[in-house]
Amino acid sequence: MPVPDYQTLMLPVLKLFAESKQSIPECIEDLKQQFNISDEEAEELLPSGKMTYLFNRAHWARTYLGKAGLLESPKRGQHQITQLGLDVLAKNPTAINNKMLAAFSDFSEWRSRDTVGSKDELEVHNNASTIEFDQTPEDQIQSASKILDAALRDDLLTALLQVSPTRFERLILDLLKSMGFGRSKHGQSILTPVSGDGGIDGIINEDALGLDAVYIQAKRYAPENRVSRPDIQRFVGSLTGESATKGVFVTTSDFSKEAKQYVERVQQRVILINGRLLADLMIEHDVGGRTRTTYLVKSIDDDYFTDI
Known part of the structure; x- marks a missing residue:
């Protein structure tokens, strides 16, 4: 079975952390079994060649759950379910997605504060070709960049609190x-x-x-x-x-x-x-982070087709 999108993985990931999983790598084998994902499908890499689709989407599922307050990260790379997360599971939801997470104030505040203009159903994490008709491809790239930077900003601040x-x-x-x-x-x-x-x-x-x-x-x-x-x-x-x-x-x-x-x-x-500006400056000046993937936006070269 192809790797599900990150929203489909949200509920399974939350349940795994409720079962005492502490990191995304610990969840991978369980997700493979639950969704009948073959080894070949699980090892398929993103275009950057540095991360698998399965790990990337599970990571983003965890990130969004954390922004809603259902998971917390006491240490970098380690996560645990919160009481709010347990309360959500107690209601036996059939799925968790961005529309559901929007009901939580922490998630809504994060999206409005850090990713203004982004879409709930943005497909950057899904390897899909769906395009929002009210956004140009360039607008989508900008929206996706805001989401990535917002997540990186929080990761940087968490890391800063742990150094000497x-x-x-x-x-x-x-x-x-x-x-x-x-x-x-x-x-x-x-x-x-x-x-x-x-x-x-x-x-x-x-x-x-x-x-x-x-x-x-x-x-x-x-x-x-x-x-x-x-x-x-x-x-x-x-x-x-x-x-x-x-x-x-x-x-x-x-x-x-x-x-x-x-x-x-x-x-x-x-x-x-302050912390937000500090993280933004670190991202802008490549301190504490590194470029993982670069996407080139190309357009036709009119000069090349001009008669000489």
Whole structure:
């Protein structure tokens, strides 16, 4: 039997995690047996040649279930069913699909916030040729790209919360360098000592003498733990102590309204980067991620057919 689409796999995947499966690879053999998928069909690769259709669709089924709150991921690559997921299974549904998941506020918020313009029945995960008549092929590619980036953004933030504080600080320096800071001939970046850093986690010198430097504070906070105004005040105080004029405060969560308002009134130029923007910048500048597949959109070359 051909590999089912990702929505068909949602209910079986949720049931497998209810049976104590902890990862998608652990689910593959059960899915093969349930849908009578042959070894040859299970090993069929996507055009990129780096992932099978079965694993890819099971992965997307898991991702969408997670966005609805039916699964959670305590660690990268490990997943478990939530109480909400158990409640859904208790109702003995015959299927789970995007239309059903749209009834959950977390899923609807994720789709409206991160994938505006995408379609519930988008076939990018299904290897189907169906085209939405209200979207051009280019529009479909853009919609699919938004879905992929939204999922990657969440994966990056999960990974950031699991690295060590020192590795996180180094990652922020790597990102800023990738964005062009400290790229001059004599520019350099350094991490401050773990203890006694005075509220400064890193420094990027834009010139050889360090006359033009950017000071960095990086905080790995859970999503619900926002950076408050006192946190920003301490950072600004550290900048003043260093006679610094530029600062970047980065967090995996977000900033309180009072913190944002305070930054607007200080003498120093302080840029705030919250978790969403941090993940977007990492995607844009290829930090912590890599390109898996590239699709070329070709059109006719009119010049080639012009009479000489």
